[in-house]
Amino acid sequence: MSIDPKAFRQALGNFPTGVTVVTTVDTDGTPRGLTANSFTSVSLDPALVLVCLGKTTASHPVFMEADRFAINILAEDQRDISGLFASKSPDKFSQAAWHPGTTGAPLIAGAVAWFDCTVHQRVDAGDHTILIGQVQDMGQRTARPLGYCQGAYVGFQLQQAAQEALARQARTTALIETPDGVLLSAGPDGLDLPTSGDVAGLLDALKQHGVQASVDFLFAVFDTPTGSRIVYRGRSAHPPKDNALRCIPVAELPRLNLANTALQAMLNRYARERAQDAFGIYIGNQDAGEVRPLATA
Known part of the structure; x- marks a missing residue:
């Protein structure tokens, strides 16, 4: 072999x-x-x-x-x-x-x-x-x-940031990458990332669409007018089994031109960092913040 x-x-x-x-x-x-x-x-x-x-x-x-x-x-x-x-x-x-x-x-x-x-x-x-x-x-x-791990630095400080966000009743979002692309939910308001109240709820919701996924690392922790948001990076070995979720190839993410400019900026950053295989963590709010670069060791 x-x-x-x-x-x-x-x-x-x-x-x-x-x-x-x-x-x-x-x-x-x-x-x-x-x-x-x-x-x-x-x-x-x-x-x-x-x-x-x-x-x-x-x-x-x-x-x-x-x-x-x-x-x-x-x-x-x-x-x-x-x-x-x-x-x-x-x-x-x-x-x-x-x-x-x-x-x-x-x-x-x-x-x-x-x-x-x-x-x-x-x-x-x-x-x-x-x-x-x-x-x-x-x-x-x-x-x-x-x-x-997995091309990125990890540390306890960012885990603490996530815990603090959870204490503020944060919503949990994930960038789930499959062999065919990143999963986006197709709703009445257009494309969005899968979201739930917590990680367990998010994974259960994905299972209902035939997606057995894992969430591994933080990608962003930020505040919005309606509460805090935690975004994880995750993956699944298989594409979804219904049309409620769409797989968008990573290279095509910057060309989506979504009305939600904050989401589009997040997808653009993900595509860029995936190409470099070096991820960062965004800390801030939906309008401004800081990406802490995580260069490959």
């Missing part, structure tokens, strides 16, 4: 992880680092951890020669650091606060936890190298970690 690399990557993206910056120094002492979420513990005694490094990354040769490295687990407010070390910027360490650890490997300021390691073993594994480190020093602080 041939496994499609893109589909494989997307399937793996369903496993929520933290976000780390892996750092080392090259032979002339220049700090090097990259963003990675393939990190896990290996052993308690001795204390071993590992991270998987892509062989095509620019700093891979440096990590293959270095005898030390550090793994910095990023905090929820360090999305900019994740984006910086995922970029091709040649001067990453001039834009982030850091200091050398016990081994000399750079430790990123503000990380929720860090592990300063010497290289224990390198394992060749396909298009990656498994880098196993023996922990020589470590530290942690009280903070919320940064999470990553």
